[in-house]
Ligand code: HMG
């Protein structure tokens with residue numbers, strides 16, 4: 571991997587100087603694998619991502635183990651992985667039972683995950699759109715009282731496979747309720763990857779117009795239609811500074827038809843390097859990690875950058 575190609579760094583006006591990469595590979599990536607990855611491999615994945623400089627690692631999910639068997643070992647994983655100082659290990663939590671389990675595991679940061687649409691709330695959470703807030707409210711309240719940080723995801727912000735188009739103001743209304751509930755960060759999910767850059771502008775504008783502070787927004791793009799990177803650039807131009815990505819482009823949602831991998835962290839890092847935006851990640855170490863993970867999973871990484879550099 572010596573003498574590898576490098577993007578030419580050409581800073582562009584109107585973009586942030588620094589971006590926080592919120593790595594979701596261990597959670598979003600592995601929840602969608604048909605095989606259950608052994609705990610030791612998950613722990614090694616987290617260690618290698620930390621070694622590569624990623625400072626936020628969404629480690630696992632405390633959801634119902636029958637709903638996502640791939641992550642049923644959440645408590646065991648957190649008991650074996652070395653949680654390093656200075657690295658944040660958020661976990662997904664849908665309800666109070668999940669919060670109990672997360673607190674027992676000593677987590678400091680949770681993410682609840684709402685839906686912008688009725689159908690997906692039903693399919694992913696077994697709740698109506700309104701009922702999801704009743705499920706989350708006590709979770710957020712208790713988590714904050716325990717001193718935990720709370721992120722709120724919204725899924726289907728850019729389209730829903732059952733309902734079709736989703737109005738930006740519908741996304742904003744869900745976002746405002748999550749922020750009012752006490753979520754410190756709001757991640758806008760393009761669960762099925764149908765968004766395009768102008769649509770990203772519209773959703774961010776609608777959220778901000780509805781009172782969601784821009785500084786609390788993050789973006790979470792799946793790359794089904796190859797739009798994740800251009801959508802990320804649109805969000806950066808709007809001033810968003812937290813971007814979710816998944817090492818090697820792993821990812822998807824078992825409860826969303828046509829959801830494929832997330833924006834690959836390597837593809838994001840390549841673009842940020844070219845734009846002169848700080849991110850703190852060692853690309854070579856990250857590519858080596860994704861190549862190793864692809865071997866564990868028995869199939870090549872879908873990331874363009876991994877494929878280009880792995881040879
Ligand atoms: P439910 O069946 O309605 O649960 O599922 P319930 O509240 O009726 O409880 C039924 C039983 O399950 C009870 O046990 C509970 O204790 C138990 P019983 O009293 O009958 O013996 N239970 C649990 N056990 C362990 N851990 C728990 C838990 N909760 C209940 N947390 C529920 C409701 C929300 C739990 C279920 O629908 C669920 O787990 N859904 C999760 C689905 C999921 O993980 N999807 C993928 C993540 S979201 C995503 O990928 C999108 C994202 O990436 C953003 C984007 O891309 O857009 C974030």
Ligand code: MG
Pocket residue numbers: 598759761790792821822823832
């Ligand atoms: Mg996702």
